[in-house]
Amino acid sequence: MTIILNKLTVTGPGKTPAFLDFNQKSHLVLGPTDTGKSYIIECLRYCLGSNQRPKDIGYSEGYTRISLQIILSNGEEYTLFRDLIEGGESVYPGLHINPPQIEASPLSQEISQLLVSWGNGSGKKILIKSGELGNFTAGDLRRVSIFDEIETLENAPFEGRDTNLKTRNRSALTLVLTGSDDSDVVLPPSTKKLHIAKGHIEALLEEIKDLKENIPAEMTKHEAEENLSSVSIAIDRINSYLQNHTTELESLKNEHLRLDNENHLLISRISALTEAKNRFLLLDKKYINDCQRLQAISAAASIVTSFETRSCPLCLTDISHQSRHMSENDITSVLWQAAQAESEKIIDLRKGLELALVDISEKLSALSKNLEENLTLITTNIECQEKLISPISPISKGNLTELNERKTLLIIAVRDFERIERLESRLEEMQTQVKRTKKNTEKDVSQSATLLCNRVKSLLNEWEVPGVECIDFDKTISDIKINQRKRVSFGKGKRGIFLTAYMVALMEHAVSNDYPSLGIIIIDSPLVTYKDPKHTSDDPEEVISEVVKNKFYTWLANRKVIGQIIVLENEEPDKRLKSKLFITEFVGPDKKNGRAGFFPI
Known part of the structure; x- marks a missing residue:
């Protein structure tokens, strides 16, 4: 099933409607620059499900809604409405200018869903990324149906420039060309899964x-494994022997624990007494220093009175007449007596300190002797334990703790070996998955491509495009080659006419075979003449001749085959062709006779 465009209308409060009647026919929209032709393309794309709203061109200010009347190939009529302000959409049965208020209800499906259904694309799957399938969408249908001037003349193959979309674009075009989707394709891991697998491998x-x-x-x-077995046997022997001597060993271990605790206690007491002794010795030294200082003061006080009072050697002032000097002469005897008393007191303190030091020394001697005896008992206890264990086996010369540690290390080693084996098996599996990524998921399109290329060549010959000897299809970029040259290698003018022939042929091929297609081609500036200042106007790489232009318009006027073609151009056909074409002509705002542009002025 396909669609046919009937009428495009743009309305707004208090605004005169802007409209374009297609009358269910192939149509030529003719006019110079700035007459709204590009806006028409954007409106059609927007009404057919695009999220990109038409750009404001000044004349469009105040317009708020677009309606597009379409008729399906089975005769059903619908009107698609899009809001220019909020982006809302609705679809009503029948042909309308404004949404009906009472007599009809909108369809529940969105425009994009309906287009896929109408365009025979429902349930179709395509490869959207390496190893990832997705639904065939209305966007894929629009891409092979609607072309603004930039897309018509773009210097890029049909797969596009965006590397993220190339796989999708190639798969979608293959579906339109062959009618066969990718649902049965055995997929390699997707790029995301491939990256995950590589990360897993690392x-x-x-x-x-x-x-x-x-x-x-x-x-x-x-x-x-052998060493682990040997160590386990040795440990079992030790444990078996120990079980038979458990009571005796337990007694020795308890005694060893008691002796060890007592040993720590003795060491602690010896340490405390040693510290006290050292402090007392330090205090005794302080007492000795104090006695020596007091003896020096006493000696000085005893001889100071024997000195004769003399005048100042500098100023010869006599000091004897000062009352303070006379009163201080009596202090000397008091100072001597105080020093003597303090010295005797310290001597008594030293005697008491000496007794304390003797007591501490005796205690330290006794504790040291006890410690030595305790250490001897500990050594004897250890020897008894070793003698009790020694008959087990030659391997038990190392103690049980060392054997257990050895066993633990061997268990870990064996487990590591087993873990490595599992990891290497998993690694081999992941590496195999990565190697499988280079699967050929491309289909054989040769038969459909041959039919397509024959139709493209037929169209170009009918339009009398010069120099076209052969047409080939390059599936790697989803584009055609002319005389073994890529389409994009030609000049701007020829790129446009070649793309037009390519898309018209593709649409006719898809519709005639009930492959996914909307059944329409909307293309802007397929006959553009590009006159670069560096080239003359006769450069065959850049300029479409008048012959090609007239032949193209003749073909459009006489066309009776599948699908609807909407052409927007500023290249005017000759007068004899105008009467044969379904044409809407814009003359521009500066001319009085005729329609100025898409929007009323």
Whole structure:
């Protein structure tokens, strides 16, 4: 099923409606620059489900709603409404200028959903990224149906420039060309899954490396298992022997614990008494220093009275007449007596301190003797325990703790070996998945491509485009080649006419075979003449001749085959063709005779 455009209308409060009647026919919209042709393209794209609202061009100010009347190939009529302010949309059965208020209710589906259904694309799956399927959408249909001037003349293959969309664009065009989707394709991992797998591989390699570093370099799994078995047997023997001597060993261990605690207590007491002794010795030294100081003061006080009072050697002032000097002469005897008394007091203190030091020394001697005896008992206890254990086996010369530690290390090593084996198996699986990414998911399009290329060449010959000898399809970029040259390698003018032939042929091929297609081609400036200052107007790479232009318009006027073609151009056909074409002509705002542009002025 396909759609046919009937009428485009733009309305707004208090504004004269702007409209374009297609009358269900292929149509030419003719006019110079700034007459609203690009706005018409944007309105049609917007009404057909695009999220991109038409750009304001000045004349469009105040207009708030677009309506597009369409008729399906089965005769059903619908009107698509889009809000220019808030972006809302609705679809009503029948042909309307404004949304009906009472007589009809809008359809529940969105425009994009309806377009996919009307365009035979429902349920179709395409490859949207490497290893990832997605739905065929209205956007894919619009991409092969609507072309503004930039897209018509763009110097890029049809797969597009955006690397994120190239896979999708190629898959969508293959579906339109062959009618076969990608739902049955055996997919390699998607790019996202591939990156995850590569990250997983790096993590596995890193973990394997860490595990191997924890294992002795020359040890094998077999050696680790044998050593573990030997150590386990030795430990079992020791444990068996110990179970038979549990009571005796327990008694020795308890005694060892008691002796060890007593040993710590003795050491603590000896340390405290030693510290006290050292402090007392330091105090005794202080007392000695104090006695020596007091003796010096006493000696000085006893001889100071024998000195004769003399005048100042500098100023010869006599001091004897000063009353303070006379009163202080009596202090000397008091100072001597005080020093003597303090010295005798310190001597008495030293005697008491000496007795305390003797007592501490005796206690330290006794504690040291006890400590020595206790250490002897501990040594004897350890020897008894060793003698009790020694008959077990030659391997038990190392104690049980060391054997248990050895067993633990061997258990960890064996587990690491087993973990490495599992990781290496997982690594091999992940590496196999990564290697499988280079699967050929492309389909054989040769038969459909041949039919397409034949139709493109037929159209170009009918339009008398010069120099076209052969047309080929390059599936790697979803574009055609002319005389073994890529379409984009030609000049601007020829790129446009070649794209037009390519898309018209693709639409006709899809519709005739009931492949996904809207059945319309809307294209802006397919006959543009590009006159670069560096080239003459006769440059065959850049200029579309008058012959091609007239042949193209003749073809458009006489066209009776599949689909609807809407052409927007500023290249005017000759007068004899105008009467044959379904044409809407804009003359521009400066001319009085004729319609100025899309919007009323």
